[in-house]
């Protein structure tokens with residue numbers, strides 16, 4: 118049987134995280150992001166999903182989302198980083214966590230949670246520890262807004 122490319126461990130970023138169990142080449146599918154397929158309509162209307170940042174919710178296509186908030190979804194343990202080594206991407210109705218760079222054995226697996234920049238961004242402090250850390254969990258495309266906003270204060 119093929120060995121898992123990940124292992125679960127305590128993380129310096131937050132509580133628990135997933136780590137590379139071996140050297141992993143860029144482009145490798147590491148772990149499936151499992152969950153329940155729900156309609157976009159449900160995710161938009163069910164108050165269960167009306168939380169701060171719907172961390173476990175991923176869009177599949179125009180009609181469907183995937184709710185990954187289940188114990189069996191081990192990939193939900195992956196923490197956010199401002200300089201991530203993974204990305205979550207879909208193939209049909211399945212989501213996979215991919216390596217976006219070569220990853221060394223024992224490195225923590227991370228991806229960009231993709232939180233949008235809004236008035237609440239200060240609620241989500243980032244503890245990723247990377248040189249590029251912007252201090253908050255905000256998607257890379259929106260991080261320039263933080264500097265702008267902090268200048269104003």
Ligand SMILES: C[S@@+](CC[C@H](N)C(=O)[O-])C[C@H]1O[C@@H](n2cnc3c(N)ncnc32)[C@H](O)[C@@H]1O
Nearest residue numbers: 131132133193194195196197198242243244245
């Ligand atoms: C999807 S869980 C990740 C697994 C989590 N570490 C655990 O042990 O359950 C998401 C939560 O982890 C924490 N987290 C993830 N990345 C973080 C980061 N870069 N900085 C601070 N907290 C983070 C936040 O509390 C977030 O709500």
Ligand SMILES: [Zn+2]
Nearest residue numbers: 199243245250
């Ligand atoms: Zn960070």
